[in-house]
Amino acid sequence: MRLFANTAALVGKELQTEFRSRELLITTMFFVLTVIALFSITFDAAVSDPKSVAPGLLWLAILFSSSLMLQPCFLKERTNDTLSALRLSVGDPFAIFLAKLVANVCLLLITELLALPLFAVFFNVKIMRVFPQLILVFLLGSIGIAVTGTALSAISSQARMRELLLPMLLLPLLVPILLASTEATAALLGENPALRWDWLAILAAFDVVFLTALWLFGEYLLEE
Amino acid sequence: MAKTGVYTFLVCVLMGVTAYFSFFVAPTESTMGLVQRIFYLHAPSGMVSLMAFLISCIGSVAYILTRRPKWDWLAVSSAEVGVAFCTVVLLTGPIWAHPAWGVWWAWDARLTSTLVLWLLYVAFLILRTMIDDADRRALVSAFFGVFTFLDVPLVYGSIWWWRTQHPQPVVFTSAGLDPTMRKVFYLSWLSLTCLMALLIRQRYELESSREELRTLEQELEAT
Amino acid sequence: MSERIGRPAGLKFTKIEKRFGSLYALRRLDLEIAAGECVALTGRNGSGKTTLLRVASQLTRPTRGELAFSGLKEGAVPAIGYVSHAIMLYEELTAEENLQLFGRLLGIAEPRRRALELLEATNLAARTASLVRTFSRGMKQRLAIARALLNNPGVMLLDEPGTGLDTESMVWLANRIRELRDQGRTIVMSVHGESALSQLATRAARLDAGTLIADTRAGATFQSVFAVGEA
Secondary structure (H helix, E strand, O other): OHHHHHHHHHHHHHHHHHHHHOHHHHHHHHHHHHHHHHHHHHHHHHOOOHHHHHHHHHHHHHHHHHHHHOOHHHHOOOOOOHHHHHHHHOOOOHHHHHHHHHHHHHHHHHHHHHHHHHHHHHHOOOOHHHHHHHHHHHHHHHHHHHHHHHHHHHHHOOOOOHHHHHHHHHHHHOHHHHHHHHHHHHHHHOOOOOOOHHHHHHHHHHHHHHHHHHHHHHHHHHOO | OHHHHHHHHHHHHHHHHHHHHHHHHOOOEOOOEHHHHHHHHHHHHHHHHHHHHHHHHHHHHHHHHHOOHHHHHHHHHHHHHHHHHHHHHHHHHHHHHHHHHOOOOOOOHHHHHHHHHHHHHHHHHHHHHOOOOHHHHHHHHHHHHHHHHHHHHHHHHHHHHHHHHOOOOOOOOOOOOOHHHHHHHHHHHHHHHHHHHHHHHHHHHHHHHHHHHHHHHHHHHHO | OOOOOOOOOEEEEEEEEEEEOOEEEEEEEEEEEOOOOEEEEEOOOOOOHHHHHHHHOOOOOOOEEEEEEEOOOOOOOOOEEEEOOOOOOOOOOEHHHHHHHHHHHHOOOOHHHHHHHHHHHOOOHHHOOOEHHHOOHHHHHHHHHHHHOOOOOOEEEEEOOOOOOOHHHHHHHHHHHHHHHHOOOEEEEEOOOOOOOHHHOOEEEEEEOOEEEEEHHHOOOHHHHHOOOOO
16 A cells, blocks of 8 residues: 555654664664663662652653654754655655654664663662563553654654754653653562553553554644 | 623633532541642532543544644643643642542542543644644644543543452542532532633634734734 | 656735734735746745745645635645745755655655656766765755656646756756756746746745736736836
8 A cells, every 4th residue: 555655664764764863773872871861860878769750750761862863853844845755756645744754663672672771770770580571561652652752853843943842842842751651660560570461451442542643633733 | 802801700600619519518538638628619610621631632623633733722722721720639639638538649540541641642732832833733642632532531431440350458539429419519619610711712822812913013024 | 758747727816914923924825837837936035936936836735715726636635845935854864865755755666766766867977875965055955956857747736946956056956947947837937027037937926915916818918027126
């Protein structure tokens, strides 16, 4: 189907351009590491068991970093008006969103996977025994962040104060993701690791709801 | 004009009656005493704000589909009124909590959810100030309005489930409501709903007048 | 370009209005362009030329009014090539990658072959594997035209295509447009005044403050349309 062919072609373009410069990836990764480190320092003395706050801090770090990483998503299409070129070429504008969504999930996952070892070291948590399950939580959480972030990037690129606007719009919206991901991660990193399907269900529900909303209303965001 | 005046008067009367009932008719709660009466403002305000946000979402969806400006006016009016009622919940919460339980704030399900909702809709209103073009602003904020309202059940659900997993001792509930209390509660809900409708209507008229002024200015410029 | 050209279509603008906030870019504009015509649009900055072209390309939705295409099969979508002020190309990709990407998105069979073909035709074959970031303004413009020609559009819309071009590139551009015109494509290009490009036109029209104030179709002379007089 043309939608998937177009999406595949665009995902290729998104990842190709990012991997050529790697600017966004490297900057985001170091931002995540900095935030995790700062959180670890702050809470080490203040809390008797830093491990207990670790999952929440990890997801906060991811959320803050995402809200910065997703900023250029649509903004960069404005430099040479490549957005118009895309709109003229693709049949279904949803392909543009879907491609950016897939690319953003990939970039988020890479960032998270690279941050994970350092997180494990700073907070003394055992991640290897639950690694596949952690990936699942990261995947569902990242999809939720990427869907909303990509859509809001399209919104903020049309407004003033866009650097502050995107985090301001995105973070409250992602409260369900923050809660569910933190709880699921905490359950996996605890004494008796368990995969919490209830929280995963909330993550999945979030992903489905917003993906559908984006599919239904997304093209209106690209209109002039 | 006269109709609005009559309606305003009725709403005032209704609010007055509710206040009277809240203070003098509803029985005093055994443990918390006088301060518990703020519940008749706190809880219904939360429900009314949700109703206002629902109306805002309807306005947003209708705008996206029809592009008639009146739906945008409805969306922003009800969002503002919703935020106002949300603020009431967030202010009455601590006012109730401190004398009753000794804490200013507690992350109970309703208060937490209301706070997130407040943040979301204030973000909605701030977004609107960042876009100058009226049509663009209407479309973009309509989209965000839809996204925000879709988030509401997820926010409430996830927070409620989270609170269930980690129960806290301090609770803002009205568990075991006495029948008279229940009646006063519904009365309060009714009067606040009427107030909400009035406020939305007034704000809508204001927005409509602003647009009319703008259109006239443009037409003048065109000639 | 030996392949079959997309069917040239006519454009009919009926009472087109476009408002940006409190600014009217186009006011109740009526304009009919026949298939195969080569129209030069002129007018001051801000007269609405760019907006009109964006409405024609269907990138911009008019606030009011209708745009219809003639000469097409029932329900068919016209193949349109659009060249604007901005280059509409990815600077971090090579010339070939750009054309291949857009070719794939358009659903062209053998996008790579088409890309190389167009690079040849626009004298960019030597820079096939160079990043667009390294191109000069003239080269970027040529690549933009290559992109616009990917699906052999029957309608070409060009927004001040000569801007920032040196003499050599201007000559090349004029030759290309002549070629496109002689192939029977419908061409609408906005120009700033008389130039090598405007001389290629079969019709000229002047816009001012979002309305059509002069049209050679309506009897005005080319000279009067392009005359720079009192506003």
